[in-house]
Amino acid sequence: MSVPTLTLNDGTKIPQLGLGVWQMQDDEAPGIILSALNAGYRHIDTAAAYGNEAGVGRGIAESDVPREEVFVTSKLWNDRQGYDAALRAFDETMGKLGFDYLDLYLIHWPMPAQDRYVDSWKALIRLREEGRIRAIGVSNFLPDHLERLLDETGKAPAINQIELHPYFQQAKQREVHAKLGIATECWSPLGQGEALSDPILTEIASRYGKSAAQVILRWQVQLGLVTIPKSANHDRMRENISIFDFELTEAEMAQIKGLDSADGRIGPDPATADF
Ligand SMILES: NC(=O)c1ccc[n+]([C@@H]2O[C@H](COP(=O)([O-])OP(=O)(O)OC[C@H]3O[C@@H](n4cnc5c(N)ncnc54)[C@H](OP(=O)(O)O)[C@@H]3O)[C@@H](O)[C@H]2O)c1
Structure with a gap:
């Protein structure tokens, strides 16, 4: 069963489930990407900071799947923020991936103390206008950062990639x-x-003969979210994409909603993150 797509605010279609490749070595990335493509993945989430863009690009190039059938995201790292710096960083990302266009480019963190994310955003708008990126977005942006992008450029991000799992559900942020x-x-x-x-x-999970991982990913898809579980293991990759043959009931969705916790955050708080 193929992965459904969501249509973003600029008309770009993104597969709702992809593979995250954080913490994969550059030299192991091509094999993992080939394995993921064989399992049916058509969406890969990398970043300059992961150090594996070259391996991701090589894996796609070496596969039988045409480049245009794979949705690839990369991200601008914190030390490359600013208008000119972001344009240069994007060129480096494209050189490593070996692509002539990118599907989605995100500002990885707002880094409010640096105060350069509006200039970085203007660079991404330009790259999209030039046709070098299909869709542009952000990651870890809080509501006030999003409002500021809109106020100063009139252009809303297509997507915001944020920490989100059963113990940290981000309901208020999703409403925004x-x-x-x-x-x-x-x-x-x-x-x-x-x-x-x-x-x-x-x-x-036991009611459906599924795993807890599959229930979590199904819950995210039923909420209308995009999700990018990471696995370097072929069996778990297959497991994670095999979630389109069952449906959680409203009561089960409500049970999972009840797992949310105010202190469930694993990663840094974007309001203060500075690295
Ligand atoms: N924008 C950001 O700031 C940011 C921050 C963090 C992550 N990300 C992105 O989000 C992606 C996913 O996040 P993540 O890697 O932090 O964590 P995750 O996807 O929530 O969890 C990955 C962990 O779960 C294991 N796993 C995966 N599928 C499993 C299954 N079916 N059963 C049991 N264990 C399973 C993986 O091990 P195996 O590999 O051994 O299967 C790995 O240890 C990243 O790869 C990255 O692309 C973005």
């Missing part, structure tokens, strides 16, 4: 996205493995 027409993408969608032994999730 919906109001502004911004899609929500979940990073660490499995809570980096933390939520997989949760008794509520394992109980729901």
Whole structure:
């Protein structure tokens, strides 16, 4: 069963489930990408900071799947923010990937203390106007950062990639996205493995002959989110994409909603993150 797509605010279509490749070595990336493409993945999430853009590009080039059938995201790292610096960083990313266009480019973190994300955003707008990127977005942006982009450029991001898993559900942030027409993408969608032994999730999973990971990913898809679980293991990759043959009930969606926790965040707080 193929992965459904979401249409972003600029008309770009993104597969709702992709493979995250954080913490994969550049030299292991081509093999993992080939394995993912064989399992049916057509969406890969990398970043300059992951150090594996070259391996991701090589994996796609070496596969039988045409480049235009794979949706690839990369991200601008924090030390390359600013208008000119972002343009140069994008050229380097494209050189490493070996592509002549990118599907989605994100500002990785707002880094409010640097105060350069509006200039970085203007560079991304230019790259999109030049046809070098299909869609542009952000990651880890809080509502006030999003409002500022809109106020100063009139252009809303297509997507905001944020930490989102059963123990950190970001309901208020999702409401802001919906109001502004911004899609929500979940990073660490499995809570980096933390939520997989949760008794509520394992109980729901057993009803369908599925795993807790599959229930989490299905919950995210049914909420209308984009999700990018990471696995370097072929069997778990297959497991994670095999979620389009069952449906959670409203009662089960409500049970999972109840797992949200005010202190469930795993990663840094974007309001203060400075690295
Ligand atoms: N924008 C940002 O700031 C940001 C931050 C963090 C992450 N991300 C993106 O989000 C992606 C995913 O996040 P993540 O890598 O932090 O965590 P994650 O996807 O929530 O969890 C990955 C962990 O779960 C394991 N796993 C995967 N599928 C499994 C399954 N079916 N059963 C049991 N274990 C399973 C993986 O191990 P195996 O590999 O051994 O299967 C790995 O240890 C990243 O790769 C990256 O692309 C973005």
